[in-house]
Amino acid sequence: MLETLTQRHVNFRFRSQVRLKGFFKDLHVVLKDEDSSVRAKTCELIHLVTNHSIGRMALVSSSLLPSLSDLLDDPSSSCRRNAHLVLNSLAQLPAGADAVLKLVPKLMLKVREMQQEEEEEVLLLSTLTSCSRLDPRPTLVSGGIPLIGQRLSHCSRDVCREAAAVLIALSVPEDGKRQVCEEQLLPVLMDLLQDGDVEVQTNAAGVIMNTVIITTGPSSCLVPSR
Numbered sequence: 651m652l653e654t655l656t657q658r659h660v661n662f663r664f665r666s667q668v669r670l671k672g673f674f675k676d677l678h679v680v681l682k683d684e685d686s687s688v689r690a691k692t693c694e695l696i697h698l699v700t701n702h703s704i705g706r707m708a709l710v711s712s713s714l715l716p717s718l719s720d721l722l723d724d725p726s727s728s729c730r731r732n733a734h735l736v737l738n739s740l741a742q743l744p745a746g747a748d749a750v751l752k753l754v755p756k757l758m759l760k761v762r763e764m765q766q767e768e769e770e771e772v773l774l775l776s777t778l779t780s781c782s783r784l785d786p787r788p789t790l791v792s793g794g795i796p797l798i799g800q801r802l803s804h805c806s807r808d809v810c811r812e813a814a815a816v817l818i819a820l821s822v823p824e825d826g827k828r829q830v831c832e833e834q835l836l837p838v839l840m841d842l843l844q845d846g847d848v849e850v851q852t853n854a855a856g857v858i859m860n861t862v863i864i865t866t867g868p869s870s871c872l873v874p875s876r
Contacts, residue, residue, distance in 0.1 A: 656713075659694070664839065670849060673699075673708075673783050673859060674696075674712035674714045675710060675713070675714075677692060677714060677715075677717075678717055679697065679718075680813065681693070681717045681718070681721065683689035686724070686725070686728070686729055687728075689721065689724065689726065689729045690726055690728035690729045690732055693718070693729060693732030693733050693735070693736060694732050696709070696714075696718070696732075696736050697732055697735045697736045697739060698761060699805050700739050700740055701739065701747070703743070705745075706740055706742075706745075706746050707741055707872045708738075709740060709746075709747065709854060710740065710743075710749045710798075710805035712748055715752070715753065715841065717751060717775045718733050718736055718737065719733070719737070719753050719756050721733035722734065722757075722760055725783045727767060727770075729772055730766075730767075731767075731769060731770055731773075733852055734770050734773035734774060734777070735773060737750055737753070737773075737777050738773045738776055738780075738808060741776075741777045741780035742775075742780060743828065744784060745782045747781050747783070748785075748821055750777060750780075750781050751781050751784065751785055751788055754778070754781055754789055754792060755786035755788070755792050757774060757777065757781075758789065758792035758793065758794065758797065759779075759791055759817075760774055761774065761775075761778075761797050761801075762793075762797055763797065768806050768808065768809060769826055771806075771812075772806075772807050772812050773808055775798070775801070775809065775812035775813055776812050776814070776815070777795070778798075778813045778816050779812065779816045779818075779819055779865035782794070782819035782820055786819050786820050786822060786823055787823075788795055788818075789816070789820060790820055790823070790825060790826055790829070791860045794816070794820050795817070795820055795826060795830060795833055795835070796829070796833050798813050798817060798820070798829075799817065799826045799833050799838070801836045802814060802817075802835065802838050802839065802842065802854075803812035803838065807845070807846075807847045807850055809850045810842070810845075810847075810850050811847060811850045813853050813854075814839070814842065814850060814853030814856070814857055815834070815853045817830065817839075817853075817859050818853060818856040818860060819855045821857050821861050822860055823859035825858075827860060827861045827863065830857065830861045831861065835857075836858060836862075837853055837857050838863060839854045840854075840858070841855050
């Protein structure tokens with residue numbers, strides 16, 4: 651009986667993924683609709699579907715990600731926000747983060763622009779954290795340490811917290827540790843240990859712990875923050 655139920659469950663998941671692949675294929679045109687409300691609602695629908703693991707896996711195996719990433723430049727804030735929500739949700743799974751890794755150069759361009767609304771920036775940094783935990787190299791080669799390091803001084807504690815979270819992942823490889831020192835981010839991170847937000851403190855401590863493993867780490871902590 652258990653084997654029969656398991657088989658039915660597997661068959662259901664397979665049929666669901668097949669149907670969802672066709673569903674996502676049909677959305678390419680809708681995501682380019684002239685009406686921004688249509689684009690925004692389409693992204694919202696995709697986000698609802700990808701709240702389930704079957705939906706996320708179907709999206710990973712679809713060809714819809716480039717079209718979704720184009721909406722990060724949409725003039726409508728609702729479209730941009732919903733596109734960020736989809737990518738952020740997708741990146742929570744290893745397979746999803748692996749798929750979104752291809753978009754890291756595009757995401758880093760958005761970081762460089764510094765023109766996003768606060769919620770968009772928080773979602774963007776959170777997505778980069780998930781991707782960088784899987785593989786920090788794409789973010790590092792895109793100038794991740796100096797660009798994201800600038801966000802440590804952001805007036806928003808949410809942005810600051812997420813920036814430090816990305817830096818935890820980027821400071822795991824030796825190249826990342828050295829860049830943290832070269833950019834003189836350790837003094838800034840030391841200051842954040844006194845921040846009123848506990849998560850900001852925790853993430854700052856994580857970057858420091860990763861970085862001071864190398865020889866130049868401890869001495870960099872003594873350099874006054876800029």
